[in-house]
Amino acid sequence: MLAEVRTLQDIPRIGDKMSKRFVDHFGSENQALDAILAGDIASISEVEGVGQRYAISLMQDVASRVEGVNVSDFLRTKESMDVYEKLLDLVKEFAHTRYSRDKLHIFFPYPSAKVEKIMKVRESVSYYMETAKLLETDETIVDLLSKTTQLNFKHQCPKVRDRVIITSDQDSYEYARKRFAGLVDVNFARSLSEFIDVSRGFSQVIVVGDDYLSFDLPEDVEPEFFSDMQEIDDFKVIPEKEIVAFSRNLKSLESSIKVIRLLRSRGIDFFDRMDDDKLELLASTLALIDENGDIAHGTDEEVDRVSDAIDKLSSTVSETVRFLNDSLNSCLENSQMTLSGQDMLKVMNGTIELKEMLGKKLHKSYHSIVKECTDRICNELQLERKERLMVDSLFPEEIMHPVEADVDKLNALKQHLKTKSLKRKFNHKREVSRILSSYREIVREMVREVLDFDVGFAIGTFAQEYNLMMPEIVEHTGIGFNGGRNLFLLSRHGDVVPIDYSVGENSLSPRDEASRVVLLSGVNSGGKTSLLELLAQSIILAHMGFPVPAGHMELSLTESMYYFAKSKGTLDAGAFETTLTEFSVVADDSAKFVLADELESITEPGASAKIMAGILEVLTENNSTMSIFVSHLSEQIMENTTCDIRVDGIEASGLDADLNLIVDRSPRYNYIAKSTPELIVERLSKKTEGKEQAFYDKLRSKFQ
Numbered sequence: 001m002l003a004e005v006r007t008l009q010d011i012p013r014i015g016d017k018m019s020k021r022f023v024d025h026f027g028s029e030n031q032a033l034d035a036i037l038a039g040d041i042a043s044i045s046e047v048e049g050v051g052q053r054y055a056i057s058l059m060q061d062v063a064s065r066v067e068g069v070n071v072s073d074f075l076r077t078k079e080s081m082d083v084y085e086k087l088l089d090l091v092k093e094f095a096h097t098r099y100s101r102d103k104l105h106i107f108f109p110y111p112s113a114k115v116e117k118i119m120k121v122r123e124s125v126s127y128y129m130e131t132a133k134l135l136e137t138d139e140t141i142v143d144l145l146s147k148t149t150q151l152n153f154k155h156q157c158p159k160v161r162d163r164v165i166i167t168s169d170q171d172s173y174e175y176a177r178k179r180f181a182g183l184v185d186v187n188f189a190r191s192l193s194e195f196i197d198v199s200r201g202f203s204q205v206i207v208v209g210d211d212y213l214s215f216d217l218p219e220d221v222e223p224e225f226f227s228d229m230q231e232i233d234d235f236k237v238i239p240e241k242e243i244v245a246f247s248r249n250l251k252s253l254e255s256s257i258k259v260i261r262l263l264r265s266r267g268i269d270f271f272d273r274m275d276d277d278k279l280e281l282l283a284s285t286l287a288l289i290d291e292n293g294d295i296a297h298g299t300d301e302e303v304d305r306v307s308d309a310i311d312k313l314s315s316t317v318s319e320t321v322r323f324l325n326d327s328l329n330s331c332l333e334n335s336q337m338t339l340s341g342q343d344m345l346k347v348m349n350g351t352i353e354l355k356e357m358l359g360k361k362l363h364k365s366y367h368s369i370v371k372e373c374t375d376r377i378c379n380e381l382q383l384e385r386k387e388r389l390m391v392d393s394l395f396p397e398e399i400m401h402p403v404e405a406d407v408d409k410l411n412a413l414k415q416h417l418k419t420k421s422l423k424r425k426f427n428h429k430r431e432v433s434r435i436l437s438s439y440r441e442i443v444r445e446m447v448r449e450v451l452d453f454d455v456g457f458a459i460g461t462f463a464q465e466y467n468l469m470m471p472e473i474v475e476h477t478g479i480g481f482n483g484g485r486n487l488f489l490l491s492r493h494g495d496v497v498p499i500d501y502s503v504g505e506n507s508l509s510p511r512d513e514a515s516r517v518v519l520l521s522g523v524n525s526g527g528k529t530s531l532l533e534l535l536a537q538s539i540i541l542a543h544m545g546f547p548v549p550a551g552h553m554e555l556s557l558t559e560s561m562y563y564f565a566k567s568k569g570t571l572d573a574g575a576f577e578t579t580l581t582e583f584s585v586v587a588d589d590s591a592k593f594v595l596a597d598e599l600e601s602i603t604e605p606g607a608s609a610k611i612m613a614g615i616l617e618v619l620t621e622n623n624s625t626m627s628i629f630v631s632h633l634s635e636q637i638m639e640n641t642t643c644d645i646r647v648d649g650i651e652a653s654g655l656d657a658d659l660n661l662i663v664d665r666s667p668r669y670n671y672i673a674k675s676t677p678e679l680i681v682e683r684l685s686k687k688t689e690g691k692e693q694a695f696y697d698k699l700r701s702k703f704q
């Protein structure tokens with residue numbers, strides 16, 4: 001049943017409690033619905049109490065509600081579902097993000113009734129196959145996509161401790177406290193002196209109201225006045241709030257921008273909601289901040305100069321003090337002082353202290369050493385005039401030995417530099433924040449689009465890597481292909497023998513041969529199971545709108561597919577009954593593929609040949625069904641039916657020099673191939689010796 005999903009409650013699995021968790025996680029019901037309808041399985045899995053499995057089945061529920069179709073509508077048996085999941089695993093290897101790995105689950109095979117949907121996916125996948133070809137040699141795209149993650153806007157902006165809002169108006173005070181709670185201090189000043197005291201504790205002071213505007217304020221108090229709090233934008237007071245949302249997502253934003261630039265440079269239209277100018281403005285604004293939301297080094301020479309000076313101040317001063325004392329020591333060691341008789345008399349009668357006299361004599365040398373050292377500090381830290389004056393006051397005028405830097409003065413210089421840096425950064429942050437605030441919504445879409453590109457690109461690269469081709473959808477019931485390659489074998493071995501085969505009506509079927517019900521006989525290890533699996537893979541991929549592993553393939557769409565894989569071990573009576581029950585449904589007249597592998601193991605050979613003959617007879621009655629049954633009992637089955645069932649065969653002609661079977665992997669039409677177990681026995685005999693070989697020889701003689 002088709003239905004729209006307008007609220008979270010429209011989704012069967014989401015009740016009140018779960019709905020609340022979704023809203024908490026995504027911020028609003030709309031954003032939660034957005035994620036669900038966009039198939040964002042990765043984000044949905046992160047909702048409290050929702051894992052990946054649950055998120056996938058939730059998406060499938062939504063798809064079945066919106067599109068009226070479910071994954072199990074086409075895939076009717078557990079084994080067909082297994083093949084589908086293994087195929088998805090193969091595609092996932094080409095995804096570069098968790099988002100796309102998860103989102104690939106939204107692709108599943110559709111029944112023929114949904115041919116429009118299949119065609120829509122084919123169109124999009126074909127586009128991505130072209131794109132993958134175009135970008136085949138590009139290593140950077142892979143690297144950039146791998147660095148892209150979903151944006152997380154849930155980061156809290158930490159309180160800014162060096163900024164204060166001061167007001168003497170009660171309403172403004174209440175309002176500011178509410179609006180900027182936890183972000184900046186808000187103070188109520190009853191008097192000018194209180195206002196000045198508070199201001200001195202912060203490097204950025206925002207004053208609301210004009211009460212103190214006309215006063216001459218001390219030099220170290222430099223507030224910024226606003227008359228109405230309500231009219232100040234957030235970015236003016238707390239630019240960090242907007243910046244943090246971007247800085248914490250910087251890597252992902254930057255890689256997304258680079259992906260867009262790269263795609264556009266290759267002539268691929270991408271994300272046209274943001275033109276080049278807007279993209280470059282975003283890029284250049286983001287380049288101004290670092291991951292902590294601070295103004296990035298290299299943005300402003302003055303900020304860099306002051307920040308470097310702050311970083312190096314303590315070490316430069318202590319090194320210079322060491323140098324100063326060393327220089328003073330060696331100056332003293334190399335000095336001589338000659339006292340005149342007059343001087344001696346002054347010392348003797350106490351008019352002057354010897355130390356004082358010493359100071360006078362050394363005054364020049366001391367000052368020139370101190371001057372050399374202050375110059376050194378100023379140059380090393382690239383200080384400016386006012387800062388230089390502060391450095392001059394670090395060392396005492398009077399000779400002191402050993403010399404020490406004045407700690408209070410040093411702290412004052414440091415504070416001065418810090419305030420300067422913070423003020424300058426604050427202005428930059430305001431501009432950055434102002435620009436970024438207009439990007440908040442669109443960057444969400446931008447990154448989502450890049451992540452969605454990775455979904456399509458994974459499918460395109462998967463197709464490119466395995467040399468897949470879009471199958472031709474034909475009207476008449478049939479499937480036929482040249483150069484078919486089983487993807488599971490291919491991914492394991494890297495190489496397989498391509499197969500040509502056809503069932504039903506299509507341009508690849510042998511002349512006058514359009515049987516839709518086929519028995520596939522043949523040698524052990526000849527590749528029957530692999531061929532059946534290749535058919536299952538191709539049918540599933542084709543119904544997903546994906547390309548298939550063949551040079552050329554034609555197939556008709558069906559409503560469903562039944563794949564019964566070979567059973568492992570002997571089945572008990574209960575299992576026999578279950579298998580028959582499963583088969584009873586194939587008797588309806590809908591179009592379907594039925595693939596069965598060695599069904600004979602469900603019961604003893606004589607009885608199973610009869611049962612299989614019966615099943616095949618039923619299947620021949622349906623003109624829109626294609627059935628391929630692998631069996632070693634072809635002859636017995638044919639003895640039990642008069643129906644026109646074709647038997648094809650994969651035969652081995654012997655063993656090669658390395659004792660491998662020489663097999664033509666493509667079945668011969670209308671040909672009952674022998675199972676030729678004697679070839680396996682021969683191989684075992686040739687590979688062994690002694691008693692073991694004698695045993696195999698004994699078995700071999702039975703075939704002669």
Ligand SMILES: Nc1ncnc2c1ncn2[C@@H]1O[C@H](COP(=O)(O)OP(=O)(O)OP(=O)(O)O)[C@@H](O)[C@H]1O
Pocket residue numbers: 489495496497498499522523524525526527528529530531665
């Ligand atoms: N097209 C192929 N190209 C290369 N190797 C293949 C191909 N098909 C099958 N093989 C190899 O042969 C092995 C046996 O294939 P498979 O199990 O399909 O044979 P089978 O005919 O079903 O055998 P059995 O009758 O014993 O069940 C595979 O594991 C694979 O290594």
